[in-house]
Amino acid sequence: MMTALRRKPPPRLAISMGDPAGVGPEVILKAAAALASRRGAPSIAVVGDLSAMRAAAARLSDVPAPYQWLPGQPPIRLTKGLGVLSISSLPARAIRPGHPTLEGGGAAYDYIVTGARMAMSGGADALVTAPISKDWMNRAGHHFPGHSELLAHLARTRLWRMMFVAGELTVVLVTAHMGFAKVASALTQRNVLDTIGLLSAHLRGALGVARPRIAVLGLNPHAGESGMFGDEEIRVIAPAIRRAQRDGIDAYGPLAPDTAFIRKAGSFNFDAAVAMYHDQGLIAVKTLEFDRAVNVTLGLPFVRTSPDHGTAFDIAGKGIANPSSMIAAIEYAWRAAAGREKTRPRVSA
Structure with missing residues (x-):
């Protein structure tokens, strides 16, 4: 009797939300909507603020509904919703589009740290980082020139x-x-x-x-x-x-x-x-x-990608942010994570 081959589950991606006052929540939602119908699309967990993601979704149409997700829970299909590991409960002023705050800068740092730890512990196969404000992250007391330097520090990577x-x-x-x-x-x-x-x-x-x-x-x-x-x-x-x-x-x-x-x-x-x-x-x-x-x-000891644009505070909240770079960042992380899994050495039992 032949045993049916088990289909390998799609890669699991963590996406740090970026600065709550920037375009991160918007481009994440638009990218998730664009990828929802793709065959074998990765499962996605946004590390951020549930209120910020819901507020962004309310300003858009035809995007997945953000819901509270906890590690260990199976993700649901993007056509049904977008899981958010909500590690902050920011006040309304900190999630107001186009108006960065110290709370938002500090929260953006926390999202990156949590996402990186998920990737390093095996809780995610790759990390995609939405844009942050280096200025406001530094004002909040986290003195790194950018994502790469912070992630290298967290992973203890010198090269x-x-x-x-x-x-x-x-x-x-x-x-x-x-x-x-x-x-x-x-x-x-x-x-x-x-x-x-x-x-x-x-x-x-x-x-x-x-x-x-x-x-x-x-x-x-x-x-x-x-x-x-x-x-x-x-x-x-x-x-x-x-x-x-x-x-x-x-x-x-x-x-x-x-x-x-x-x-x-x-x-x-x-x-x-x-x-x-x-x-x-x-x-x-x-x-x-x-x-x-x-x-x-x-x-890094994990795949990390990011859209190559900034927080765009000037257009945040207006519904006009282009998600193309975020979609490309997710697609690259998806491909690279799957490639790393294929080349990972198999250990005999």
């Missing part, structure tokens, strides 16, 4: 990188939030090599790319022009590429930054690219897919 996905273009940054004058001195063979290695491991493990082809950009115009315009390519970047190649990674470069993102025959000649600094990579990403770009943190 991590910011990656951005815009349709067919994937770019990871060697350096991120620092003034341009400091970039050259911050580049070392080690941090370029580490970036290439993290990217290769993610593409293989989460996305199933057997042998990813990785393009590495130079720092200077024309990739230094053999040292005429700077020698970072010769001293730092090229040696790091050679070391990556010796490790079995299909990396190449350094490429002239001004032509690295030119499509050939309608597609890029690589699976992902390594950029030396923030704007070198992000200008291409946001030009290509401003409304659908996704931020991914590499190096």
Whole structure:
């Protein structure tokens, strides 16, 4: 007698609600509505404030109704409702769209911490983070430059990188939030090599790319022009590429930054690219897919994605926030979490 194969349950995603006064609640609800009819859609638990989510839902139409969800409870289909792990009970002033508060900034921090702990403990397969106000989170006493730094701190991760996905273009940054004058001195063979290695491991493990082809950009115009315009390519970047190649990674470069993102025959000649600094990579990403770009943190012990936009306090509560980036962030987390599960080593009984 043959035993029927058990269908694997869809990935479980935790979504931190972001700043209660921002567009986070709105884009989460719109994204959930858009994904509700997808086959195999992930189960979603929003970590946030139930009152804020219900208030946002009341301003919208055709979105899942938020309901109180507790860990251990089976989620219901998105067509029936959207589960909210409500860890705050904010006053009305703190959930007023477009009017950030200290309470809201502190609550946004708590949502991230709880979501990260769910992901680290196995209570969720991935974490998607809605936008926060770094300013108001810091005013509330939580001094981190942003999500990535906070999550790395919580996970005790020393080696991590910011990656951005815009349709067919994937770019990871060697350096991120620092003034341009400091970039050259911050580049070392080690941090370029580490970036290439993290990217290769993610593409293989989460996305199933057997042998990813990785393009590495130079720092200077024309990739230094053999040292005429700077020698970072010769001293730092090229040696790091050679070391990556010796490790079995299909990396190449350094490429002239001004032509690295030119499509050939309608597609890029690589699976992902390594950029030396923030704007070198992000200008291409946001030009290509401003409304659908996704931020991914590499190096964490769990999948973390985020829409690549801010709290948009100026349009919060007006019902006009574009959910495309949140949908893309959920889709990427869904795909990456499923990919990690496929490649997870099986332990024999």
